[in-house]
Amino acid sequence: MLDSEIAHSQDLPFIDIQNNGDVTGFSGDVWKALQRQLGFQYSVVPSIDGGWGSKTENGSFNGMVGMLERKEVDVSVASLFASLERSKVADFTHVLVRSS
Numbered sequence: 001m002l003d004s005e006i007a008h009s010q011d012l013p014f015i016d017i018q019n020n021g022d023v024t025g026f027s028g029d030v031w032k033a034l035q036r037q038l039g040f041q042y043s044v045v046p047s048i049d050g051g052w053g054s055k056t057e058n059g060s061f062n063g064m065v066g067m068l069e070r071k072e073v074d075v076s077v078a079s080l081f082a083s084l085e086r087s088k089v090a091d092f093t094h095v096l097v098r099s100s
Helices: 026-038 063-069
Strands: 003-008 041-046
Touching: 003 063, 026 041
Parallel strands: 003 041
Antiparallel strands: none
């Protein structure tokens, strides 16, 4: 069975992390459906600095993207915007929700 650590940042209504570590909200529901279908376990790790992931002066990323880049977590369950720079250090899903 695959064990995974996921990074998150509270982002209602997409992600809501409960006190017991349960992931809820739209993205949380998608994540839990994947967990049931694929049979893996996970632990929740908050964003190391509360950020999403901006490029720093030394060229690395901070936030959840930095955690992915440094392999501190396996997945980020968040409504991250994909960018060319971020896609060099992390893979992104297809768009699940579009807003106008």
